[in-house]
Amino acid sequence: MKITEKDTTLTPLTIVKIGGNVVDNAQLLDQVLHQFIKLQGLKLLVHGGGKLATQLGEKLGLQAQMVGGRRLTDAAMLQVVTMVYGGEINKTIVALLQAAGCNALGLTGADGNLIPAHKRQKGALDWGFVGDFDPVSINTGLLQSLFAAGITPVVAPLTHDGQGSLLNTNADTIASGLAVALSPFYPTTLTYCFEKKGVLLDVEDEASVISRITPEDYSQYKVQGVIAEGMLPKLDNAFAALQAGVVQVRICHALDIAHPQTGTALCL
Ligand SMILES: Nc1ncnc2c1ncn2[C@@H]1O[C@H](COP(=O)(O)OP(=O)(O)O)[C@@H](O)[C@H]1O
Numbered sequence: 001m002k003i004t005e006k007d008t009t010l011t012p013l014t015i016v017k018i019g020g021n022v023v024d025n026a027q028l029l030d031q032v033l034h035q036f037i038k039l040q041g042l043k044l045l046v047h048g049g050g051k052l053a054t055q056l057g058e059k060l061g062l063q064a065q066m067v068g069g070r071r072l073t074d075a076a077m078l079q080v081v082t083m084v085y086g087g088e089i090n091k092t093i094v095a096l097l098q099a100a101g102c103n104a105l106g107l108t109g110a111d112g113n114l115i116p117a118h119k120r121q122k123g124a125l126d127w128g129f130v131g132d133f134d135p136v137s138i139n140t141g142l143l144q145s146l147f148a149a150g151i152t153p154v155v156a157p158l159t160h161d162g163q164g165s166l167l168n169t170n171a172d173t174i175a176s177g178l179a180v181a182l183s184p185f186y187p188t189t190l191t192y193c194f195e196k197k198g199v200l201l202d203v204e205d206e207a208s209v210i211s212r213i214t215p216e217d218y219s220q221y222k223v224q225g226v227i228a229e230g231m232l233p234k235l236d237n238a239f240a241a242l243q244a245g246v247v248q249v250r251i252c253h254a255l256d257i258a259h260p261q262t263g264t265a266l267c268l
Pocket residue numbers: 018019020021048049050069172193194195196198199200201202203226227228229230231234
């Protein structure tokens with residue numbers, strides 16, 4: 001089969017990141033994917049799956065250890081996350097997208113050298129097989145070729161160290177890094193979607209969505225304890241993307257990806 005390459009330069013790109021509570025809910029996942037394929041322009045999906053990795057780890061006698069929303073990853077946990085993120089979740093999403101008529105291709109950061117990374121060296125902690133990367137090292141040429149061939153990439157939260165080891169990498173960081181790296185080529189929108197309506201003033205009250213948030217607001221909310229846990233890497237990464245030229249960054253409910261006025265918009 002001959003693939004005809006289209007010039008996709010300047011076509012808008014939407015990067016959608018779906019979190020672990022969405023991936024773990026078959027009905028919600030199916031609904032989200034049907035909304036995702038209807039988005040106009042180029043699309044790229046990043047998925048998490050932390051909840052499923054924790055569950056499988058527990059079945060195997062491994063206790064999850066999270067620090068600031070990131071998972072400490074020893075060799076045994078690396079095996080679990082490789083199976084869960086690179087296998088079960090990534091391939092199920094690709095199969096669902098194929099069934100819906102979207103030609104998706106699943107990738108980890110090792111495939112096609114998409115995301116070269118190094119072990120995370122933050123603080124005195126030994127993070128184990130956790131990866132950090134610089135968006136400039138992302139293989140954007142590979143993604144451009146896939147877009148030009150009409151293929152929708154689905155990226156798992158795994159990177160690689162170039163020496164034969166996969167590294168577990170926060171999915172919010174992957175989505176932000178891809179948005180930053182692809183921004184020079186396409187006007188890029190980044191949408192983080194999860195099971196809540198946005199960033200909430202009271203995490204128990206879905207009606208308390210903060211519609212706009214600045215870095216100053218974020219600092220205050222952190223000190224007050226309004227924003228915590230998994231929301232911390234999400235917001236750190238969301239602001240990093242906005243500062244690096246991503247056109248729009250939004251945090252919203254998974255069923256609202258096609259409704260740009262909903263959820264929490266980030267502003268500088
Ligand atoms: N202010 C907040 N608004 C919404 N969620 C918050 C807030 N503070 C903490 N959280 C927690 O952060 C979680 C989202 O982070 P995480 O579970 O890592 O999401 P995901 O897996 O979708 O990336 C929410 O389920 C909620 O429990």
